Amino acid sequence: MKQGEDRRVTRTRRLLRQALVKRMREKSVSSITVKELCDECDINRGTFYSHYSDVAALLESIENDLFAQLQQMLAQLSAEEMLSRNNPSRTMVALFEFLRENADICAALLCDNGDPAFIERVRVFVRREVLGEWRHMFSDGDGERQEYTFAFLVSGSMGMLQHWLESGLTLTPEQMAEMLTEFITQGVAVMR
Amino acid sequence: MKQGEDRRVTRTRRLLRQALVKRMREKSVSSITVKELCDECDINRGTFYSHYSDVAALLESIENDLFAQLQQMLAQLSAEEMLSRNNPSRTMVALFEFLRENADICAALLCDNGDPAFIERVRVFVRREVLGEWRHMFSDGDGERQEYTFAFLVSGSMGMLQHWLESGLTLTPEQMAEMLTEFITQGVAVMR
DNA sequence: ACGGATACTAAACTGTGTGTTGATTATCTC
DNA sequence: GAGATAATCAACACACAGTTTAGTATCCGT
DSSP states (O other): OOSSOOHHHHHHHHHHHHHHHHHHTTSOGGGOOHHHHHHHTTOOHHHHHHHOSSHHHHHHHHHHHHHHHHHHHHHHHHHHHHHOTTOTTHHHHHHHHHHHHTHHHHHHHHSTTSOHHHHHHHHHHIIIIIHHHHGGGSOOOOHHHHHHHHHHHHHHHHHHHHHHHHTTSOSOHHHHHHHHHHHHHHOSOOOO | OOSSOOHHHHHHHHHHHHHHHHHHTTSOGGGOOHHHHHHHTTOOHHHHHHHOSSHHHHHHHHHHHHHHHHHHHHHHHHHHHHHOTTOTTHHHHHHHHHHHHTHHHHHHHHSTTSOHHHHHHHHHHIIIIIHHHHGGGSOOOOHHHHHHHHHHHHHHHHHHHHHHHHTTOOSOHHHHHHHHHHHHHHOSOOOO
């Protein structure tokens, strides 16, 4: 009944999403107009409004889809992980693989004129999912200092991630996970 | 002749800058209209256009002023530094002091819906001025790895900085400089 | 492959912000 | 105080935002 959506709907939404992702490479989200997206993919402007209330809503639907996929992947992974506890950074590798597979969208969302709200969302996610794994390894210190530690690590991780996306994914997800893990647990600086 | 600018001009520009900084706390730059800024401070819209071509130009003038101040401060500082080479993090302390003094503007520019272009500008700056000091302390590794190291450190530093601005500047510039220096040179993680 | 349902189109219309202009008024500088 | 300059006011054409209408094309189930 509900399962198969109308092809026309699927097509329209797909085209609009592609157009938005494409534009986001060039300019900030909030300066992208409904008109230019519709012109781009020959969609009537009225049609746009029958699917989304505005550009922000279109963007949100893209982000939600991405996060839903991610959540699903992680849920499945942590089920497997329950059994074999031998590789703690498996989650991180999976994360980088996910990013690589959705590189076009992720790059658009996380690049310089990406969506700050989405970046913040990822930031919270990284803090919970990634740093959570290492939380027990950090010395407590006072609470305030730990806040700064986390701010440093989360932003640092995001920076690496952005650099990876911008520089054409030349490293493998495994290499990225390994390097990031090292930075977090052992620090970056090696004295001469 | 040129030195004392017309009071009216000064007043208009000051009001517009204040209005923009105020709005930037609430919404993204590119969604701020000329009209709402003019309404905010009772300035005729025509007057706005006799000073700036658009909102982006107004923003740019604020950023340029800030950077000019910063450059001047650093130039003066490095002159002193030439003589007494005993305290390598003096520059960093001065940087945090500068940020605290211009906290309102900096918070607006660097917060979640700040200006990505400005954030990038600061990023480049941090990389040159701050990390340059420690460059000799990093093991070389291959070039690519160093790129990731720098991406990690620069973004991490920015993250700490943003957290500082957002959390009401509860630490002193000295404490911030000390902590950041430690993170960069020794890493963050202390194993239990 | 037909027929009802539904998504899309085309074209209008109102509303709001943009960027500019020219005449007028207020304010500054000397 | 006089002349210069900046700000105001009102009106302009223009572009995009949303919404609505009637008409057309496409899809889906049987």
